[in-house]
Amino acid sequence: MASPHPIATLPKSGRFSLPPVMMGTACEGCGALPAADILAETLGSKMAVLCPASCAATFSLSYTGMAWQVPFVHWIFESAPAAATGLRRAYDARGLKDVHVVCFAGDSGTADIGFQALSGAASRNENILYICYDNEVAMNTQGQATSTSTALARTPTTPTGASALRKDVARIMAAHGVPYVATAAVSHPEDYRRKLRRAARVTGFRYLQVLTPCPIAWGYPHADTIEQKKCQLVWRSQARGRPTLLT
Numbered sequence: 001m002a003s004p005h006p007i008a009t010l011p012k013s014g015r016f017s018l019p020p021v022m023m024g025t026a027c028e029g030c031g032a033l034p035a036a037d038i039l040a041e042t043l044g045s046k047m048a049v050l051c052p053a054s055c056a057a058t059f060s061l062s063y064t065g066m067a068w069q070v071p072f073v074h075w076i077f078e079s080a081p082a083a084a085t086g087l088r089r090a091y092d093a094r095g096l097k098d099v100h101v102v103c104f105a106g107d108s109g110t111a112d113i114g115f116q117a118l119s120g121a122a123s124r125n126e127n128i129l130y131i132c133y134d135n136e137v138a139m140n141t142q143g144q145a146t147s148t149s150t151a152l153a154r155t156p157t158t159p160t161g162a163s164a165l166r167k168d169v170a171r172i173m174a175a176h177g178v179p180y181v182a183t184a185a186v187s188h189p190e191d192y193r194r195k196l197r198r199a200a201r202v203t204g205f206r207y208l209q210v211l212t213p214c215p216i217a218w219g220y221p222h223a224d225t226i227e228q229k230k231c232q233l234v235w236r237s238q239a240r241g242r243p244t245l246l247t
C-alpha cells in the first residue's frame with residue numbers, strides 16, 4: 001500500500017540514480033539509502049564501491065540494473081577490506097591513484113564476521129575509505145543482534161535483550177593509529193558530508209561509521225528516518241554509555 005508520507009530517502013545525487021525503493025529492493029525509509037546517496041554525491045565519479053553481503057549489497061543490484069553509477073563490487077560477507085585492498089592495488093598499478101576505493105559495509109560485516117579483515121587492512125594502513133553503515137543489527141538476515149547492537153535491544157537472537165557490552169569499532173580503529181576515524185548519523189547529513197569530504201582528502205586507511213536507522217528492525221514509521229529527534233535520541237543515548245568519537 002502506498003505510504004501517505006513522502007519518502008525522504010529517495011536517492012537524488014545522480015551517482016546513485018536508480019530509486020531502489022521503487023525497484024522493491026530496499027524498504028521505504030531505509031536509513032542506509034541516504035548514507036549511500038550522500039556518499040555518491042560527495043565523492044562523485046572518482047570512486048569504486050565494494051559492498052559485502054548486506055542490505056546495501058541487495059539494494060545496490062537487481063536483476064535488471066545497478067544503483068551505483070560508478071564501478072561496484074558485491075563481495076562475500078567476511079572479507080570486504082581484503083578485496084578492497086586488491087582493488088586499490090589494481091587501480092594503483094594502472095596509475096589511477098585518484099580513484100577512491102570505498103567499502104560500504106553493514107555493522108555485522110564490520111564488527112563481527114569482517115572484523116579480522118578490517119583490522120588487517122587498518123594495520124597495513126591501506127589507502128581505502130571504509131564506511132560502516134550501522135543499523136545495529138544483521139538486517140539482511142532478519143535482524144539478528146550484532147556486536148554493535150544497543151545494550152538490551154531485543155532481537156531474534158537476543159529475545160531478552162542484547163549484551164550490555166557494545167563494541168566501539170571507531171575507537172578500536174583509532175587504536176590502530178589510522179589517519180582518519182569519525183562517526184556520523186544520517187539525521188545530520190551536513191556533518192556526514194563534511195566528514196566524507198575530509199576523509200577524501202586523507203591518504204591511508206579511513207574509517208567512518210554512520211548511524212543508519214532501520215524502520216523494520218527499530219519498529220518506527222517509515223517516514224521518520226530522517227526526523228532529527230529520533231536519531232539524536234539514539235545518538236545521545238549511545239554517547240552517554242560510551243563517549244562517541246566525533247572528528
Ligand SMILES: Cc1ncc(C[n+]2csc(CCOP(=O)(O)OP(=O)(O)O)c2C)c(N)n1
Nearest residue numbers: 053054055077106107108109137138139140
Ligand atoms: C559467510 C556468510 N555467513 C552468513 C551470511 C548470511 N548473511 C548475509 S548478509 C548477513 C547480515 C549482514 O548484516 P550487516 O553487515 O549488519 O548488514 P545489514 O544486513 O544490516 O545491512 C548475513 C548473516 C553470508 N552471506 N556469508
Ligand code: SF4
Nearest residue numbers: 026027030055139214
Ligand atoms: S531491512 Fe532495514 S536496513 Fe534493510 S533495506 Fe530494509 S530498512 Fe534498509
